[in-house]
Amino acid sequence: MTKRRSYGDGGIDARGENSFRLRYRIGKQRYSVTFQGNLKEAKAKLRELLKSGDDGKHVEPSRMTVGEWAEHWLSIGAPGRSKKRVGRRSLERYEQLMRGHVIPELGEKRLQQLHATEIDRLYEGLESKLAPRTQNQVHIVFAACLKAAVRKGLLSSNPIDRAERIPSPGESDHGQVLDAEQITALVQCFKGSAIHPIVAVAAFTGARRNEILGLQWSDLDPVAKTLRIERALEETKGKPGEGPVRRLKEPKRAAHKRTIQVDDALIALLLSEREKHLRLVAGIPDGAAVDLSLIKLPEGALMFPTFHGRDGDFTKLRDAKAVSKHFEKWSRKTFPGLCFHDLRGSHETALLDAGVPVHVVAARCGHDPATLLRSYAKRTRKADTSAANVIGAMSAAALE
Numbered sequence: 001m002t003k004r005r006s007y008g009d010g011g012i013d014a015r016g017e018n019s020f021r022l023r024y025r026i027g028k029q030r031y032s033v034t035f036q037g038n039l040k041e042a043k044a045k046l047r048e049l050l051k052s053g054d055d056g057k058h059v060e061p062s063r064m065t066v067g068e069w070a071e072h073w074l075s076i077g078a079p080g081r082s083k084k085r086v087g088r089r090s091l092e093r094y095e096q097l098m099r100g101h102v103i104p105e106l107g108e109k110r111l112q113q114l115h116a117t118e119i120d121r122l123y124e125g126l127e128s129k130l131a132p133r134t135q136n137q138v139h140i141v142f143a144a145c146l147k148a149a150v151r152k153g154l155l156s157s158n159p160i161d162r163a164e165r166i167p168s169p170g171e172s173d174h175g176q177v178l179d180a181e182q183i184t185a186l187v188q189c190f191k192g193s194a195i196h197p198i199v200a201v202a203a204f205t206g207a208r209r210n211e212i213l214g215l216q217w218s219d220l221d222p223v224a225k226t227l228r229i230e231r232a233l234e235e236t237k238g239k240p241g242e243g244p245v246r247r248l249k250e251p252k253r254a255a256h257k258r259t260i261q262v263d264d265a266l267i268a269l270l271l272s273e274r275e276k277h278l279r280l281v282a283g284i285p286d287g288a289a290v291d292l293s294l295i296k297l298p299e300g301a302l303m304f305p306t307f308h309g310r311d312g313d314f315t316k317l318r319d320a321k322a323v324s325k326h327f328e329k330w331s332r333k334t335f336p337g338l339c340f341h342d343l344r345g346s347h348e349t350a351l352l353d354a355g356v357p358v359h360v361v362a363a364r365c366g367h368d369p370a371t372l373l374r375s376y377a378k379r380t381r382k383a384d385t386s387a388a389n390v391i392g393a394m395s396a397a398a399l400e
Helices: 039-054 064-075 088-107 118-126 133-151 182-191 197-205 264-282 320-331 343-353 358-365 369-379 383-399
Strands: 011-016 019-026 029-038 226-229 232-236 245-250 258-261
Touching: 019 039, 029 039, 029 258, 039 343, 064 133, 088 133, 118 133, 118 369, 182 197, 182 320, 182 343, 197 343, 226 358, 232 320, 258 358, 343 358, 343 369, 343 383, 358 369
Parallel strands: none
Antiparallel strands: 011 019, 019 029, 226 258, 232 245
Protein backbone atom coordinates (compact mmCIF):
# COMPACT_ATOMS: atom_id res chain seq x y z
CA MET A 1 0.00 0.00 0.00
CA THR A 2 1.34 3.42 -0.94
CA LYS A 3 -0.12 6.70 0.19
CA ARG A 4 0.64 9.13 -2.62
CA ARG A 5 0.89 12.77 -1.72
CA SER A 6 1.51 16.02 -3.52
CA TYR A 7 4.99 16.95 -4.72
CA GLY A 8 7.37 17.48 -1.81
CA ASP A 9 4.89 16.10 0.72
CA GLY A 10 6.43 12.62 0.96
CA GLY A 11 4.89 9.17 0.99
CA ILE A 12 4.35 6.11 3.16
CA ASP A 13 4.91 2.56 1.87
CA ALA A 14 3.88 -0.47 3.89
CA ARG A 15 6.79 -2.93 4.19
CA GLY A 16 5.21 -5.46 6.51
CA GLU A 17 3.19 -5.63 9.69
CA ASN A 18 3.74 -2.36 11.58
CA SER A 19 6.67 -1.53 9.29
CA PHE A 20 6.69 1.39 6.84
CA ARG A 21 9.07 3.18 4.53
CA LEU A 22 8.81 6.96 4.79
CA ARG A 23 9.79 8.93 1.68
CA TYR A 24 10.21 12.68 1.80
CA ARG A 25 12.23 15.57 0.40
CA ILE A 26 14.09 18.37 2.18
CA GLY A 27 15.02 20.97 -0.41
CA LYS A 28 16.44 19.04 -3.33
CA GLN A 29 17.57 16.08 -1.22
CA ARG A 30 15.41 12.97 -1.08
CA TYR A 31 15.34 10.69 1.95
CA SER A 32 13.93 7.26 2.74
CA VAL A 33 13.74 5.84 6.25
CA THR A 34 12.18 2.75 7.81
CA PHE A 35 9.70 3.24 10.62
CA GLN A 36 8.39 0.64 13.06
CA GLY A 37 4.88 1.29 14.39
CA ASN A 38 1.28 1.56 13.24
CA LEU A 39 0.04 3.69 10.33
CA LYS A 40 -1.10 6.55 12.56
CA GLU A 41 2.33 6.75 14.16
CA ALA A 42 4.01 6.55 10.75
CA LYS A 43 1.98 9.55 9.54
CA ALA A 44 2.92 11.49 12.66
CA LYS A 45 6.59 10.65 12.12
CA LEU A 46 6.44 11.79 8.50
CA ARG A 47 4.87 15.09 9.55
CA GLU A 48 7.62 15.45 12.16
CA LEU A 49 10.33 14.87 9.55
CA LEU A 50 8.81 17.39 7.14
CA LYS A 51 8.41 19.98 9.89
CA SER A 52 12.03 19.50 10.96
CA GLY A 53 13.01 20.40 7.40
CA ASP A 54 10.82 23.51 7.45
CA ASP A 55 12.35 24.53 10.81
CA GLY A 56 15.92 23.85 9.70
CA LYS A 57 16.30 21.09 12.31
CA HIS A 58 16.30 18.04 10.09
CA VAL A 59 18.55 15.18 11.17
CA GLU A 60 20.29 13.18 8.47
CA PRO A 61 19.21 9.50 8.50
CA SER A 62 21.84 7.29 10.11
CA ARG A 63 22.33 3.54 10.47
CA MET A 64 24.07 3.95 13.84
CA THR A 65 22.72 1.60 16.51
CA VAL A 66 21.90 2.37 20.11
CA GLY A 67 24.86 0.23 21.18
CA GLU A 68 27.30 2.02 18.86
CA TRP A 69 26.21 5.43 20.11
CA ALA A 70 26.27 4.34 23.76
CA GLU A 71 29.82 3.01 23.44
CA HIS A 72 30.93 6.22 21.73
CA TRP A 73 29.28 8.34 24.43
CA LEU A 74 31.01 6.33 27.16
CA SER A 75 34.36 6.53 25.34
CA ILE A 76 34.28 10.35 25.36
CA GLY A 77 33.51 10.49 29.09
CA ALA A 78 29.69 10.45 29.08
CA PRO A 79 29.30 14.25 28.86
CA GLY A 80 26.06 15.75 30.17
CA ARG A 81 24.36 19.12 29.71
CA SER A 82 27.55 20.96 30.69
CA LYS A 83 29.44 18.95 28.03
CA LYS A 84 32.01 17.96 30.65
CA ARG A 85 33.35 14.47 31.23
CA VAL A 86 32.12 12.79 34.38
CA GLY A 87 34.54 11.52 37.03
CA ARG A 88 36.23 8.16 36.58
CA ARG A 89 34.23 6.48 39.33
CA SER A 90 30.98 7.80 37.86
CA LEU A 91 32.04 6.64 34.40
CA GLU A 92 32.64 3.14 35.73
CA ARG A 93 29.11 3.11 37.14
CA TYR A 94 27.67 4.41 33.85
CA GLU A 95 29.45 1.61 32.00
CA GLN A 96 28.02 -0.99 34.40
CA LEU A 97 24.49 0.28 33.93
CA MET A 98 24.61 0.73 30.14
CA ARG A 99 26.52 -2.46 29.32
CA GLY A 100 24.73 -4.52 31.91
CA HIS A 101 21.12 -3.51 31.23
CA VAL A 102 20.56 -1.23 28.22
CA ILE A 103 22.93 -2.41 25.49
CA PRO A 104 22.03 -6.13 25.81
CA GLU A 105 18.34 -5.27 25.26
CA LEU A 106 18.43 -2.34 22.81
CA GLY A 107 22.00 -2.29 21.50
CA GLU A 108 21.15 -3.72 18.06
CA LYS A 109 18.29 -1.26 17.54
CA ARG A 110 18.86 1.62 15.11
CA LEU A 111 19.23 4.77 17.19
CA GLN A 112 16.87 6.80 15.01
CA GLN A 113 14.27 4.02 15.07
CA LEU A 114 14.20 3.68 18.85
CA HIS A 115 10.60 3.91 20.00
CA ALA A 116 9.25 4.94 23.38
CA THR A 117 7.37 1.63 23.66
CA GLU A 118 10.66 -0.27 23.44
CA ILE A 119 12.02 1.83 26.30
CA ASP A 120 8.86 0.99 28.26
CA ARG A 121 9.51 -2.71 27.69
CA LEU A 122 13.11 -2.30 28.82
CA TYR A 123 12.03 -0.68 32.08
CA GLU A 124 9.29 -3.27 32.58
CA GLY A 125 11.89 -6.03 32.33
CA LEU A 126 14.10 -4.34 34.91
CA GLU A 127 11.35 -4.35 37.55
CA SER A 128 11.91 -8.01 38.40
CA LYS A 129 15.71 -7.76 38.30
CA LEU A 130 16.76 -4.57 40.03
CA ALA A 131 15.97 -2.53 43.11
CA PRO A 132 13.90 0.65 42.45
CA ARG A 133 16.85 2.96 43.01
CA THR A 134 19.03 1.04 40.55
CA GLN A 135 16.22 1.05 37.98
CA ASN A 136 16.04 4.82 38.35
CA GLN A 137 19.81 5.08 37.89
CA VAL A 138 19.54 3.13 34.63
CA HIS A 139 16.88 5.59 33.46
CA ILE A 140 18.95 8.66 34.41
CA VAL A 141 22.07 7.41 32.59
CA PHE A 142 20.16 6.22 29.52
CA ALA A 143 18.32 9.54 29.32
CA ALA A 144 21.63 11.43 29.50
CA CYS A 145 23.02 9.22 26.72
CA LEU A 146 20.06 9.96 24.43
CA LYS A 147 20.09 13.68 25.27
CA ALA A 148 23.70 13.77 24.12
CA ALA A 149 22.60 12.17 20.82
CA VAL A 150 20.05 15.00 20.39
CA ARG A 151 22.77 17.60 21.04
CA LYS A 152 25.00 15.90 18.48
CA GLY A 153 22.25 16.06 15.85
CA LEU A 154 21.78 12.29 15.67
CA LEU A 155 18.22 12.51 16.98
CA SER A 156 15.62 15.21 16.39
CA SER A 157 13.98 14.46 19.75
CA ASN A 158 14.55 12.20 22.71
CA PRO A 159 12.25 9.12 22.63
CA ILE A 160 12.70 8.67 26.37
CA ASP A 161 10.59 11.82 26.86
CA ARG A 162 7.60 9.87 25.49
CA ALA A 163 8.15 6.76 27.63
CA GLU A 164 5.41 5.88 30.12
CA ARG A 165 7.16 3.53 32.58
CA ILE A 166 9.74 5.87 34.09
CA PRO A 167 11.25 4.03 37.11
CA SER A 168 10.74 5.77 40.42
CA PRO A 169 13.69 5.83 42.84
CA GLY A 170 11.33 4.90 45.66
CA GLU A 171 11.61 6.22 49.17
CA SER A 172 15.25 7.04 49.87
CA ASP A 173 16.93 5.71 52.98
CA HIS A 174 18.17 8.62 55.06
CA GLY A 175 19.81 6.33 57.57
CA GLN A 176 20.02 6.83 61.30
CA VAL A 177 20.15 10.28 62.83
CA LEU A 178 21.92 10.82 66.14
CA ASP A 179 21.12 13.76 68.39
CA ALA A 180 23.83 15.96 69.90
CA GLU A 181 24.30 13.79 72.98
CA GLN A 182 24.51 10.61 70.93
CA ILE A 183 27.07 12.18 68.57
CA THR A 184 29.24 13.04 71.56
CA ALA A 185 28.88 9.53 73.01
CA LEU A 186 29.75 7.95 69.66
CA VAL A 187 32.95 9.97 69.21
CA GLN A 188 34.01 9.20 72.77
CA CYS A 189 33.52 5.46 72.27
CA PHE A 190 36.01 5.59 69.38
CA LYS A 191 38.85 6.78 71.63
CA GLY A 192 41.68 4.32 71.26
CA SER A 193 40.56 3.40 67.74
CA ALA A 194 42.80 4.05 64.75
CA ILE A 195 40.01 6.03 63.09
CA HIS A 196 39.04 8.17 66.12
CA PRO A 197 40.26 11.45 64.51
CA ILE A 198 38.45 10.58 61.25
CA VAL A 199 35.19 9.96 63.10
CA ALA A 200 35.60 13.22 65.04
CA VAL A 201 36.11 15.24 61.84
CA ALA A 202 33.06 13.61 60.23
CA ALA A 203 30.86 14.20 63.27
CA PHE A 204 31.87 17.81 63.89
CA THR A 205 32.26 19.11 60.32
CA GLY A 206 29.67 17.12 58.32
CA ALA A 207 32.30 16.43 55.65
CA ARG A 208 31.94 13.42 53.38
CA ARG A 209 34.12 10.38 54.06
CA ASN A 210 36.18 10.75 50.87
CA GLU A 211 36.62 14.49 51.47
CA ILE A 212 38.07 13.70 54.90
CA LEU A 213 40.45 11.10 53.47
CA GLY A 214 41.64 13.71 50.96
CA LEU A 215 42.51 16.32 53.61
CA GLN A 216 46.12 17.50 53.75
CA TRP A 217 47.82 19.24 56.66
CA SER A 218 48.12 22.37 54.54
CA ASP A 219 44.30 22.57 54.64
CA LEU A 220 44.29 23.24 58.38
CA ASP A 221 44.74 26.77 59.75
CA PRO A 222 44.87 26.41 63.54
CA VAL A 223 45.16 30.17 64.09
CA ALA A 224 42.08 31.08 62.06
CA LYS A 225 40.44 27.82 63.19
CA THR A 226 39.47 26.87 59.64
CA LEU A 227 39.59 23.74 57.54
CA ARG A 228 39.68 23.86 53.75
CA ILE A 229 37.88 21.14 51.80
CA GLU A 230 38.94 21.26 48.18
CA ARG A 231 39.51 17.69 47.04
CA ALA A 232 38.26 14.15 47.62
CA LEU A 233 39.51 10.60 47.36
CA GLU A 234 38.39 8.71 44.26
CA GLU A 235 38.77 4.94 43.92
CA THR A 236 38.40 3.20 40.56
CA LYS A 237 39.04 -0.27 39.25
CA GLY A 238 42.61 -0.94 38.26
CA LYS A 239 43.89 -3.32 35.62
CA PRO A 240 43.12 -7.00 36.15
CA GLY A 241 45.29 -8.36 38.95
CA GLU A 242 46.47 -4.91 40.09
CA GLY A 243 43.69 -3.94 42.50
CA PRO A 244 41.91 -0.58 42.82
CA VAL A 245 43.47 2.74 41.90
CA ARG A 246 43.17 5.62 44.37
CA ARG A 247 43.72 9.27 43.49
CA LEU A 248 42.68 12.75 44.58
CA LYS A 249 40.18 14.63 42.45
CA GLU A 250 38.51 18.02 42.31
CA PRO A 251 35.00 18.24 43.77
CA LYS A 252 32.04 17.53 41.48
CA ARG A 253 30.57 20.98 42.07
CA ALA A 254 31.99 24.36 43.02
CA ALA A 255 29.87 24.36 46.19
CA HIS A 256 31.73 21.28 47.43
CA LYS A 257 34.94 23.31 47.67
CA ARG A 258 34.65 25.29 50.88
CA THR A 259 36.37 26.63 54.00
CA ILE A 260 34.64 25.95 57.31
CA GLN A 261 35.15 26.99 60.92
CA VAL A 262 36.11 24.28 63.40
CA ASP A 263 35.97 24.29 67.19
CA ASP A 264 38.87 24.41 69.64
CA ALA A 265 38.50 20.77 70.74
CA LEU A 266 38.73 19.49 67.15
CA ILE A 267 41.70 21.78 66.46
CA ALA A 268 43.47 20.34 69.51
CA LEU A 269 42.76 16.76 68.38
CA LEU A 270 44.11 17.43 64.89
CA LEU A 271 47.23 19.15 66.19
CA SER A 272 47.85 16.16 68.45
CA GLU A 273 47.57 13.90 65.40
CA ARG A 274 49.97 16.14 63.48
CA GLU A 275 52.48 15.95 66.32
CA LYS A 276 52.41 12.14 66.05
CA HIS A 277 53.26 12.43 62.36
CA LEU A 278 56.13 14.84 63.07
CA ARG A 279 57.55 12.46 65.66
CA LEU A 280 57.35 9.61 63.16
CA VAL A 281 59.24 11.64 60.58
CA ALA A 282 61.95 12.62 63.09
CA GLY A 283 62.05 9.24 64.79
CA ILE A 284 61.30 10.78 68.19
CA PRO A 285 59.38 8.62 70.68
CA ASP A 286 56.19 9.83 72.32
CA GLY A 287 56.77 11.84 75.49
CA ALA A 288 60.31 12.92 74.60
CA ALA A 289 60.66 16.69 75.08
CA VAL A 290 61.85 18.20 71.82
CA ASP A 291 61.15 21.24 69.63
CA LEU A 292 59.17 19.93 66.66
CA SER A 293 58.97 23.31 64.89
CA LEU A 294 62.01 22.45 62.76
CA ILE A 295 60.51 19.16 61.56
CA LYS A 296 58.73 19.28 58.22
CA LEU A 297 56.21 16.87 56.78
CA PRO A 298 56.46 15.92 53.10
CA GLU A 299 54.65 18.16 50.62
CA GLY A 300 51.07 17.01 50.20
CA ALA A 301 51.15 15.05 53.46
CA LEU A 302 47.71 13.70 54.27
CA MET A 303 46.01 14.05 57.64
CA PHE A 304 44.90 10.43 57.53
CA PRO A 305 47.28 8.46 55.29
CA THR A 306 47.99 4.76 55.15
CA PHE A 307 51.41 4.11 56.64
CA HIS A 308 53.11 1.63 58.89
CA GLY A 309 55.99 2.66 61.09
CA ARG A 310 58.66 5.29 60.59
CA ASP A 311 59.25 4.58 56.90
CA GLY A 312 55.60 5.08 55.96
CA ASP A 313 54.39 7.19 53.04
CA PHE A 314 52.49 10.22 54.36
CA THR A 315 50.91 10.77 50.94
CA LYS A 316 49.53 7.24 50.48
CA LEU A 317 45.74 7.35 50.29
CA ARG A 318 43.70 5.28 52.69
CA ASP A 319 41.23 2.53 51.77
CA ALA A 320 37.81 4.23 52.15
CA LYS A 321 35.86 0.98 52.34
CA ALA A 322 38.13 -0.30 55.11
CA VAL A 323 37.40 2.87 57.10
CA SER A 324 33.64 2.31 56.73
CA LYS A 325 33.93 -1.35 57.77
CA HIS A 326 36.05 -0.41 60.80
CA PHE A 327 33.47 2.22 61.76
CA GLU A 328 30.50 -0.15 61.48
CA LYS A 329 32.24 -2.90 63.42
CA TRP A 330 33.35 -0.55 66.25
CA SER A 331 29.97 1.21 66.59
CA ARG A 332 27.88 -1.98 66.34
CA LYS A 333 27.43 -2.49 70.08
CA THR A 334 26.36 1.08 70.84
CA PHE A 335 24.55 2.04 67.63
CA PRO A 336 23.75 -1.12 65.60
CA GLY A 337 23.20 -0.50 61.90
CA LEU A 338 24.85 2.94 61.94
CA CYS A 339 26.94 3.66 58.83
CA PHE A 340 29.68 6.24 58.37
CA HIS A 341 27.60 8.49 56.13
CA ASP A 342 25.00 8.81 58.92
CA LEU A 343 27.46 11.13 60.69
CA ARG A 344 26.97 13.69 57.93
CA GLY A 345 23.18 13.58 58.23
CA SER A 346 23.41 13.73 62.03
CA HIS A 347 25.65 16.80 61.85
CA GLU A 348 23.28 18.60 59.49
CA THR A 349 20.21 17.66 61.53
CA ALA A 350 21.78 18.77 64.81
CA LEU A 351 22.58 22.20 63.34
CA LEU A 352 19.12 22.66 61.82
CA ASP A 353 17.41 21.51 65.03
CA ALA A 354 19.48 24.12 66.86
CA GLY A 355 18.11 26.85 64.61
CA VAL A 356 21.13 27.38 62.32
CA PRO A 357 19.83 28.78 58.99
CA VAL A 358 19.48 26.31 56.14
CA HIS A 359 21.78 28.23 53.80
CA VAL A 360 24.53 28.26 56.45
CA VAL A 361 24.29 24.50 57.02
CA ALA A 362 24.20 23.86 53.26
CA ALA A 363 27.30 25.99 52.65
CA ARG A 364 29.16 24.33 55.55
CA CYS A 365 28.42 20.82 54.29
CA GLY A 366 28.71 21.51 50.55
CA HIS A 367 25.05 20.70 50.04
CA ASP A 368 22.26 22.00 47.82
CA PRO A 369 19.80 23.82 50.17
CA ALA A 370 16.71 22.31 48.53
CA THR A 371 18.08 18.77 48.76
CA LEU A 372 19.12 19.38 52.34
CA LEU A 373 15.61 20.51 53.27
CA ARG A 374 13.98 17.49 51.64
CA SER A 375 16.29 15.12 53.47
CA TYR A 376 15.92 16.97 56.76
CA ALA A 377 12.13 16.88 56.58
CA LYS A 378 12.24 13.08 56.36
CA ARG A 379 14.78 12.37 59.07
CA THR A 380 14.31 15.01 61.78
CA ARG A 381 12.67 14.07 65.05
CA LYS A 382 12.74 17.39 66.83
CA ALA A 383 11.71 20.01 64.30
CA ASP A 384 7.96 19.47 64.64
CA THR A 385 8.24 19.49 68.43
CA SER A 386 10.14 22.78 68.24
CA ALA A 387 7.50 24.20 65.91
CA ALA A 388 4.73 23.11 68.28
CA ASN A 389 6.53 24.81 71.19
CA VAL A 390 6.77 28.08 69.25
CA ILE A 391 3.07 27.96 68.32
CA GLY A 392 2.25 26.96 71.91
CA ALA A 393 3.94 30.05 73.29
CA MET A 394 2.06 32.24 70.82
CA SER A 395 -1.31 30.65 71.50
CA ALA A 396 -0.82 30.79 75.27
CA ALA A 397 -0.20 34.54 75.08
CA ALA A 398 -3.15 35.09 72.77
CA LEU A 399 -5.67 32.95 74.66
CA GLU A 400 -4.94 34.10 78.19
